[in-house]
Amino acid sequence: MCGIVGLFLKDKELEKQLGQLLSSMLATMCDRGPDSAGFAVYGAPQDGRAKITVQAADPDAAFAGLDSALAKRIGADVAMHRKTTHAVLSLPADRAVAARDALRADHPAVRVMGVGDVIEIYKEVGYPTDVVQRFGLAGMTGTHGIGHTRMATESAVTTLGAHPFSTGADQCLVHNGSLSNHNNLRRDMVREGMRFETENDSEVAAAYLTAQMDKGLSLGAALEKSLDDLDGFYTFVVGTKTGFGVLRDPIACKPAVLAETDQYVAFGSEYRALVNLPGIEAARVWEPEPATVYFWER
Amino acid sequence: MPVIDLAQTGLRELNAALHSQGSGTNETLWEVLNPRGSHAVAVGVNAPIAVEIKGSVGYYCAGMNREASVTVYGSAGPGVAENMMSGEVRVKGDASQYAGATGKGGLLIIEGNASSRCGISMKGIDIVVRGSIGHMSAFMAQAGHLVVCGDAGDALGDSIYEAKLFVRGAVKSLGADCIEKEMRGEHLHALQALLNRAGIVDVKASDFKRYGSARKLYNFSVDHADAYG
Numbered sequence: 001m002c003g004i005v006g007l008f009l010k011d012k013e014l015e016k017q018l019g020q021l022l023s024s025m026l027a028t029m030c031d032r033g034p035d036s037a038g039f040a041v042y043g044a045p046q047d048g049r050a051k052i053t054v055q056a057a058d059p060d061a062a063f064a065g066l067d068s069a070l071a072k073r074i075g076a077d078v079a080m081h082r083k084t085t086h087a088v089l090s091l092p093a094d095r096a097v098a099a100r101d102a103l104r105a106d107h108p109a110v111r112v113m114g115v116g117d118v119i120e121i122y123k124e125v126g127y128p129t130d131v132v133q134r135f136g137l138a139g140m141t142g143t144h145g146i147g148h149t150r151m152a153t154e155s156a157v158t159t160l161g162a163h164p165f166s167t168g169a170d171q172c173l174v175h176n177g178s179l180s181n182h183n184n185l186r187r188d189m190v191r192e193g194m195r196f197e198t199e200n201d202s203e204v205a206a207a208y209l210t211a212q213m214d215k216g217l218s219l220g221a222a223l224e225k226s227l228d229d230l231d232g233f234y235t236f237v238v239g240t241k242t243g244f245g246v247l248r249d250p251i252a253c254k255p256a257v258l259a260e261t262d263q264y265v266a267f268g269s270e271y272r273a274l275v276n277l278p279g280i281e282a283a284r285v286w287e288p289e290p291a292t293v294y295f296w297e298r
Numbered sequence: 299m300p301v302i303d304l305a306q307t308g309l310r311e312l313n314a315a316l317h318s319q320g321s322g323t324n325e326t327l328w329e330v331l332n333p334r335g336s337h338a339v340a341v342g343v344n345a346p347i348a349v350e351i352k353g354s355v356g357y358y359c360a361g362m363n364r365e366a367s368v369t370v371y372g373s374a375g376p377g378v379a380e381n382m383m384s385g386e387v388r389v390k391g392d393a394s395q396y397a398g399a400t401g402k403g404g405l406l407i408i409e410g411n412a413s414s415r416c417g418i419s420m421k422g423i424d425i426v427v428r429g430s431i432g433h434m435s436a437f438m439a440q441a442g443h444l445v446v447c448g449d450a451g452d453a454l455g456d457s458i459y460e461a462k463l464f465v466r467g468a469v470k471s472l473g474a475d476c477i478e479k480e481m482r483g484e485h486l487h488a489l490q491a492l493l494n495r496a497g498i499v500d501v502k503a504s505d506f507k508r509y510g511s512a513r514k515l516y517n518f519s520v521d522h523a524d525a526y527g
Binding site: 255273275286289290 | 354375395
């Protein structure tokens with residue numbers, strides 16, 4: 001069992017409240033996944049700049065001088081904004097790949113959580129309300145966000161095993177369920193040159209979607225294709241820079257509720273997660289159909 | 299009339315108050331406010347009382363219900379009226395997975411749609427759905443009636459025993475050993491009685507088709523003796 005929440009805003013006025021709304025939604029899902037939590041927030045783009053969210057088990061040591069070392073290595077300015085065990089590195093977008101490679105080569109204690117123009121990803125072991133408070137989710141703004149509370153089944157309770165998983169620029173995935181063919185898929189993708197950080201099944205799903213999108217598919221088409229290739233139980237919620245998607249496996253045991261108004265699209269593992277949203281009483285609320293791709297793009 | 303506001307009162311307190319009602323209670327009408335998707339609202343009530351829940355509920359609402367009449371003015375999460383014994387549960391909105399699962403008696407009415415596994419392993423409960431139902435409904439259904447005014451999803455009645463299924467709209471596919479059966483006078487009569495009890499007056503019993511067990515899966519067949527090992 002895990003808990004998922006997601007919020008995709010249509011109304012710009014609500015963007016100031018994104019973090020506060022997502023934080024309140026996530027708090028209702030603590031009992032579905034009390035061992036760890038995480039979230040991705042899609043914030044405002046900065047012209048020509050990219051963001052890399054990094055995490056370290058010993059952040060004082062790992063982040064000391066990280067910005068200047070990285071700036072020197074990639075030959076560009078790097079700004080670092082630290083939030084407890086995580087930090088967001090802001091740098092010129094055309095140096096993002098070089099920066100990621102440099103982090104991997106020179107800073108083994110630093111783990112990359114996500115890379116993109118707008119995405120920031122935070123995840124940690126701990127009770128979900130404590131985790132989101134540590135990272136100050138309630139104060140964050142943005143266009144859309146996805147959160148997850150984890151009850152681990154397929155891999156250990158670690159920071160890297162928490163969700164969301166991000167395997168491509170501005171992409172993220174959260175998962176409730178368990179995949180049964182992830183080892184085979186991982187082997188195939190490793191052969192094609194993809195890198196994996198964990199033994200987790202959900203990371204494989206994220207990487208699978210990234211690989212499909214790298215081949216030119218839209219998120220919706222990639223989700224459609226995953227119905228043929230992923231085996232197991234899943235409710236996925238995925239985010240891209242401008243999109244938000246939901247997919248349930250054909251058996252659809254894992255719960256899911258969607259709500260839509262003129263102001264937003266919201267996802268919750270249960271209706272409880274949605275009750276504090278503005279105008280929920282008048283929203284269209286429904287259970288997504290099995291094996292059916294739901295996808296919104298701004 | 300007791301009014302219990304779940305924004306002020308805990309769920310255990312509500313259910314304890316409902317459980318303390320006996321057959322001769324004077325408090326025959328209860329109102330529950332602000333359920334906000336809570337789990338297990340009005341589970342295990344065992345008295346002839348009416349409980350009106352003003353909003354949507356989460357998992358297992360009115361599970362194991364006996365004698366009570368529970369109305370949800372909203373939608374219900376998974377397992378509404380699970381293992382109901384008697385009485386009546388009415389959901390004004392939609393119901394999630396496995397509505398009425400394993401129910402032994404009573405009447406469950408869903409005015410909206412029900413999702414997958416509606417009536418799974420039903421053992422005597424009657425279920426009337428005004429809208430449509432999802433896949434694998436009435437899986438291993440043993441007894442009782444499932445009435446669907448809309449459509450049914452994939453694998454309706456898979457491995458069914460003796461429950462009777464009535465569907466007015468399309469059936470996406472039938473499960474193993476479930477077949478369409480002749481609608482005889484006694485079936486029309488039983489179906490009409492259920493529609494009447496559910497308060498559905500704009501739908502004709504003659505528009506439905508009946509489905510049930512081909513009785514090839516759960517009966518011993520001498521032709522398959524080798525396969526039983």
